[in-house]
Amino acid sequence: MSDPSLAYIEDLLVRLLNTPSPTGDTEAAIALLEAECQTLPVETRRNRKGALIIHVPGTDTSRQRLVTAHVDTLGGIVKEILPTGRLRLAKIGSYAWNTVEGEYCQVRTERGDLVSGTVILHNTSVHVNRDVATVERKDDNIEVVLDANVQSKQDTEALGIAVGDFVYWDPRVQVTPTGYIKSRHLxxxxxxxxxxxxxxxxLQSGKPLPYALNILISNNEEIGYGGNSNIPPETVEYLAVDMGAIGDGLSTNEHCVSICAKDGSGPYHLGLRRHLVSLCRQHNIPHAVDIYPYYSSDASAAMLSGADVVHGLIGPGVANSHAYERTHRDALKATYDLLMAYLYSPLQG
Incomplete structure (x- = not known):
């Protein structure tokens, strides 16, 4: 990444990945981004849900754009403290238990302490359980074993742990010499x-945008309603920037920007989608157009809430979604290039 902005993207990404922010407990990540805004500088505010809203002036204020990306992630929350002192969890967001089995984690107590542990299957040793390989991983047999000498529910409670405490997965962030970025929560x-x-x-270029821009860093996307409010009435276009899914039957990869034609919520605006594809062709940006069958975005939430806007969805190609994910610097650059070209292009609405 030779462009200073692209080096900044990678640096900020690593810092964000190492800042826990499961849906419902995103204060630290939002505060990190607020601090970034102060260094730029740019006008910000929070909505009542705790999301961050950034306003960038433009030549035309009567017609505006809104761009959103979400900082909330998957995670867990303590559902029950077992008689053994281990924990049962409830999921935050949608994922399969096998994607976190064996993962290190931290439990944040009400007083702010962090207690480390590991997510395991109950009776996980092959030396005493012949069914380890075949047993279904489900809510009532996945447990957190704490890195503390606890033998009872009372021992765990003495650590300050209680029902409702958030559990953070270890992101295990790695940036490889070949340009891949591996982590949870990409x-x-x-x-x-x-x-x-x-x-x-x-902001550094001093080149004014043709239309005023509002950026919403949402904090409830993983549970379906992060971007469904705080849409200024002047908004004509609403672009969600979210991960591009990779899998069988799709053409997106870790080296391009993905443009979504349709997801589980239905088709995205045809005119805006074609405009985004045209910008990629015009600027030689690696891209793919795909349909994500089991997916929705903050733009979907906006449409379901009745927003009268043109809506679209783009994002870097990310492999292994809702597990231990991976992308490449190429995908970050392609998404950045498309976003920059889009923000200086004519409105489609």
Whole structure:
């Protein structure tokens, strides 16, 4: 990444990935981004849900754009303290238990302490359980064993742990010499970093945007309603920047920007989608158009809430979604290039 903005994107991404922010407990990540905004500088505020809203002036204020990316992630929450002192969890967000089995984690207590542990299957030793390989992983047999000498529920409670405490997965962030970025929660912190890279470039260039821009860093996307409010009435276009899914039957990869034609919520605006594809062709940006069958975005939430806007969805290609994810610097650059080209292009609405 030779462009200073792209180096900034990678640096911010690593810092964000190492800042826990499961849906419902996103204060630290939002505060980190607020501090970034102060260094740029740019006008910000929070909505009542705790999301961050950034306003960037433009030549035309009567017609505006809104770009969103979400900082909330998957995680867990303590559902029950077992008689053994281990924990049962409830999921935050949608994922399969096998994607976190064996993962290190931290439990944050009400008083702010962090207690480390590991997510395991009950009776996980092959030396005493012949069914380890075949047993279904489900809510009542996945447990957190704490890194503390606890033998009872009372021992665990003495650590300050209680029902409702949030549990953070270890992101295990790695940036390889070949340019791959491996971590949990690239969905959607990769996109947040890209949006901030574009924001930095716009502010440093001094080149005014053709239309005023509002950026919403949402904090409830993983549970379906992060971007369904705080949409200014002047908004004509609403673009969600979220991970591009990779899998069988799809053409997106870790080296391009993905443009979504349709997801589980239905088709995205045809005119805006064609405009985004045209910008990629015009600027030689690696891209793919795909349909995500089991997916929705903050733009979907906006439409379901009745927003009268043109809506679209783009994002870097991310492999292994809602597990231990991976992308590449190429995908970050392609998404950044498309976002920059889009923000200086004519409205489609």
């Amino acid at each position: 969905d959607d912190k990769a996109s947040v970093a890209v949006v901030f890279g574009a924001l930095q470039s716009i």
